[in-house]
Amino acid sequence: MSPQIDAVILAGGMARRMGGNDKGLVELNDQPMIKHAIDRIKPQVKQILINANRNQDRYAEFGYPVLSDEDSGYLGPLAGMITAMGQTQADYLMVVPCDCPLLPTDLVQRMLKAIAAEDAEMAVASDGKREQPVVLLMKPELRESMKAFLDAGERKIDFWYAKHHCVVCDFSDQPNAFVNVNTPEQKQQLSEAIAH
Ligand SMILES: Nc1nc2c(ncn2[C@@H]2O[C@H](COP(=O)(O)OP(=O)(O)OP(=O)(O)O)[C@@H](O)[C@H]2O)c(=O)[nH]1
């Protein structure tokens, strides 16, 4: 039987580079940014979870459970992942950010295959040039390890996954899939690129 996979879309950051505007709700070509991510991921998983720390009512309108960080101190993406790992019943959790509107339509399938090929604990996506540290597929059982790492004051996720058997899943055939919208300028650029 194929494993059950849920996804969490991380939208719990402060979005300082976006002027503090809640990035998942900022519109890109007439749709909230998170809706682009939802449309990419929904066909690939059983259940979507949204992780948000403000505007929870607006996020709830997308029709999926909205989880806020257990620790509300804006401790970074790890806090959102820990929260979602504690909620999911799935075999694997796919983590994606809300600010990558062009995620691969074969993301989950390839990440799962990469894990199986090496009997790894988790996979991190790469665009061929660099790893995408918040695009991860992992077993929810890793929650305790991640929580201990965060509780120890560590924040950098790549240091955490270096402690585990993590395989890099290469998407150099679609490098634009991980285009990341952190600033109004990046949003404008992508908006124009999509429109053409
Ligand atoms: N749950 C949760 N997610 C976070 C937190 N900080 C960042 N993220 C998420 O992690 C992903 C990558 O982070 P960034 O792109 O740097 O987003 P950000 O921190 O909101 O933006 P900046 O303040 O401009 O760095 C995004 O999907 C964020 O929503 C946090 O404290 N809690």
Ligand SMILES: [Mg+2]
């Ligand atoms: Mg970002």
